Amino acid sequence: MSKVRVRFAPSPTGLLHIGGARTALFNWLYARHTGGTFVLRVEDTDQSRNTQEAVDVIFRGMRWLGLDWDEGPDGKGGFSGDRGPYFQSQRSSIYAQYLEKLQSGGRTYEDGGALKFRMPKTPGVVKDLVCGEVTFDRTMEPDLVIRRKDGSPVFHFVNVVDDLEMGITHVIRGEDHLTNTHKHIALYEALGATTPQFAHIPLILNQGGSKMSKRDEGAALGFYEEAGYLPAAVRNYLCLLGWSPGANEEILPVEELIKRFELTKINRSNARFDGDKLFWMNGEYWRSMSDGDFRKFTQEFLQRTRPEASQMDAKMREGLLKIMREKVRTGRELADWMDPYLTEEYEYSAESRKKQFSNPDAAKLLGMLEAGFASLGGGMDEANAEAVCKRIAEEAALPKPAKVIHLLRAAVSGRTVGPSLFALLVVLGIDRVKARLLRTKKLLEAGQLGVTA
């Protein structure tokens, strides 16, 4: 059997669609599974949308997901592979040759300035690896325009020519192309070529149940990079849409996914995109990352989204990251949790004002806490910090230390949720904790921590 050659052929629209990313992934998995070749071809024939930025989005998305390609543009102006060019915009002479070939074979005719291909009226049979054998009645099938009045060749034609020229053995693409495939096969046959194998994979639907469109939240792969998702998690999740690695298994290392991936095991029914599950899965990957990977990831993410974080005391930053890590699932959440520590002028959330600072005893308790921590001298650890809270709760005759603890959290962070409190206090250090207590007390007494709308 000849070596497998598959391709991903996106068009530069300005974003890499999540469905496209999944198509790329399936092609990549199949290439890696079979030891074949993965080709990237850019279908940049729509000049109005085609910009360098839009093309870069594709490269960036592919790299981010870890989908390396063996042939195609290298993203730096060069390319690899000997079946190029890999931009359709540079292949006009090839299309012209094939157009001529078809014309000289007498399979075309001109109509209204366009060139049309005479569709055979015999039944069109598509043997699909996923959908099985699908037959189309073509007795009423109109002839296919293959070259427009302006001289440019149309998608169906160039797509076939490119796959043919590039020696593609398996066309793995979205199911929205299934009903067009018999036209492509007719073209292959008219060109005297053998057809590749086809595998039409189910579509990814939005929450509403229709094909994911650019307008849907999270439809662009870049969304997940920006939100601080881990590429391995997104890749793993995407695998599960339309394919399953086996009973009761979902989270698997990429090597294992490659090993198990089979085109014939792909589902036939469309799948809805479930952001909640991706979020959960990201959390699984997040927690199992090595310390080194975590450090590298957070450093890069914070550099991009919270450049101020680099000004922070290194020890405190490391300490915060460590205690936050176990409670958040994405980079964006982490960055958000970092905000109260980027400045001493931190904000107080509406929730904290309502739940904690509206308590008439709050100022008094904050004063007691400040004094309590001051009495610790220099050394604070989780145990004696907890002891201070318990002691003050008793002195104030509160039923539970939790009352004090929640107020304390709100005072030092301005939030009602956050990392494990005593660990947080230790990371902040006794001086900063005292200063924050004082600041909060002052604002409270000045009437500036009232409930906001």
Place this chain on the structure above:
RNA sequence: GGCGCUGUCGUCUAGAGGCCUAGGACAGGUCCCUUUCAAGGACCAUACACGGGUUCGAAUCCCGUCAGCGCUACCA
């Protein structure tokens, strides 16, 4: 409208005639833990679209109905 694909818990899926009183995961609920939110542990609830066949036996095969989606461009 025509054609095509699909139809298992709310969602993603396991299931290729008996192993299914249908399994797992996310989401949801209850409880435990507990310092909030998480995380973790225990448990609960929820599905074979419907109707006919075939068969000793059907979620699995066939037909019909219904539903969803897609295609039907001188877009890609």
